[in-house]
Amino acid sequence: MKKLLDDVNRSNCAVIYDIIHPLEEGELPQDTIALLGSRIVHVHMKDGMPFEDPMELNWKYTKLGEGHIPIAEILQLLNQAGYKGFYSLEWETKWRKELQIFGMEPEIVFPAYYEFMQTACHPLEK
Template sequence: MTRLAFSTLPCDGWSLEEMIQIAKKCGFSAMELREGTNWGISAEMNIQQRHTTVQKLEEVGLTISNIGSSICFTGHEGDQEQLYQFQKVASLASDLKASGVRVFLGYFRNRRDHSVPAINYPQIVKSVQEACDYAGACNVQVWVETHNEFATGKSLKKLLEDVDRSNCAVIYDIIHPLEEDESPQDTIALLGSRIAHVHMKDGMPFEDPMELNWKYTKVGEGRIPISEILRLLDQSGYMGFYSLEWETKWRKELQVPGMEPQTVFPAYIEFMQAGCHTLEK
């Protein structure tokens, strides 16, 4: 498979040159650039820095799939500031020739015994519409990730219908719908052609039933039916990238020896190429 990418999330502190070097060494064809000064790609970059970034990646044949922003709309106070930040990132995405900007919706919650405020759904819809309208002028899409209160295909299908913007699409993070007991068959059937990008990872439930999130593992060592997901996405006509989102920065179980990008990235490429070879048979 040639449509393999990685999020630069675990590469905080690296130079762009170092990220490009590992991408080419491993055989990736695209990079999902995390936005922020720690990752060398920021909405504060001047136009020359943006042009230089594009040039460096184009010289080695790498695509920028999207900008991984941390923007999150909840429908409450703070959304206006988030929208302002989104506008800056959308302009960055346009200058870097990226197809979309990843956004989150709702509240992050790791445990069932932790409470979060109720979302303001109508205002979230309005915020996403405003983001889409601005992004459209930049020729960029808004990619909502399967996460939080919108982790399932069921919840996102309704949101997409209510937002009613052609440039609003979905990042299918394959672990989060499973955490909400929605099968890959249902997620993919519900979202279909609106899936613009896929976040690859693997994991299994924690023993503690209060944990909402699954425990992450190396790809191929968890309980996510990856081969089945690949088959279903292929049948649905999905043509985007399969991007490894390796959350070393957030997940303690990945902050151990043997989980570094230098080890995990080539193993991911090998796993995916072997799996796709089997799929093709």
């Protein structure tokens, strides 16, 4: 992505950082944020873990805080990089079978996301 941004070389070209995708490709958050830094203008939040089947490249999505994504570290790295944009929960129930089960409904997950982010973004205030 950095190479593409460098090749385009336009100030109005930026990225949405979906925190799970670089991890699925084996890239660490500190590397992603170091490469993209100020070009990140929006962050898609989600959590997950690798499927047990090693042939499955995508990760299995979970509720925030129940997967293997180092969310607190990512938030800290983004803060250190000067990120001032928004964080949005990307809840893909339409095509993610693991999210189409009881307990994963938006009316349950969205309030839990809000509480999780309040704690993760302001850990010393709680």
